[in-house]
Amino acid sequence: MSDAALAIKGLSKSFGGVRAITDVSLAVPEGSLTAVIGPNGAGKTTLFNLVTNLYAADSGAIDFQGRSIRGLSPGAIARLGLIRTFQSARIFPGMTARENALAGAHMHLGVATWKHMLWLNSARREERSLAAKADRLLELVGLAVFRDVAATDLPMGAQKMLEVVRALMAEPRLLLLDEPAAGLNDAETAELAALLRAVRDSGITLIVVEHNMSLVMGVADQVVVLDAGSIVAAGTPRAIQQDKRVIAAYVGSEA
Ligand SMILES: Nc1ncnc2c1ncn2[C@@H]1O[C@H](COP(=O)(O)OP(=O)(O)OP(=O)(O)O)[C@@H](O)[C@H]1O
């Protein structure tokens, strides 16, 4: 599986008696967009929490670009370029939209901090180019007008979009988005779809948990269906739409 950005094998996790993820195996090809769908409580967020090691897996293997990341700290995993967003937007309070975006890039500065403290010319140039990049991304997703507004004052849809921008500022190789379209209106969802395609076309691999089927069917290369902690189907959007088990999982969840 050398062409897989992420390869998961036999992943399992229980919370007390609840088997949230059971023997999940999944290969995500480099440069592709994989959508993970499934009813509420299917284990979608837990899958992200295991990959990023917010929760330790009970068993299984997680390889990112050919190397095991199981057991690495969430920070170390992020520094490898595996970046995620959260189901409920986690915007930094007391910062503008632009400062929130820049915060995504600053997680990488780490060892270079002394440079920034001395405010060397190279650091100043770097800071300027990061700010320009943040402004370009904010513009791209229609948030330019909110640039200097306190991020917590933004409408929910804008906060969700801002979180994606912040994640992109961290220069991900693999981006995990947990329900990025939740709270977005139709126009914002269309903007998000265009952004996701552009991100994928720039070579970044994506895994997107999403309930919005038209978004999923419009952007995904591969759709994985989770139900009660197990993968019940995986394939192209077209194949998944016609899969009886998928229809059953959704109809079942609404019953
Ligand atoms: N920290 C936790 N402690 C106990 N149980 C948990 C924990 N996190 C998740 N679970 C349980 O694991 C199962 C899967 O939850 P998860 O949040 O992964 O579902 P989901 O597919 O993301 O659902 P949704 O679509 O509602 O976001 C649920 O039964 C949930 O209650």
Ligand SMILES: [Mg+2]
């Ligand atoms: Mg969830």
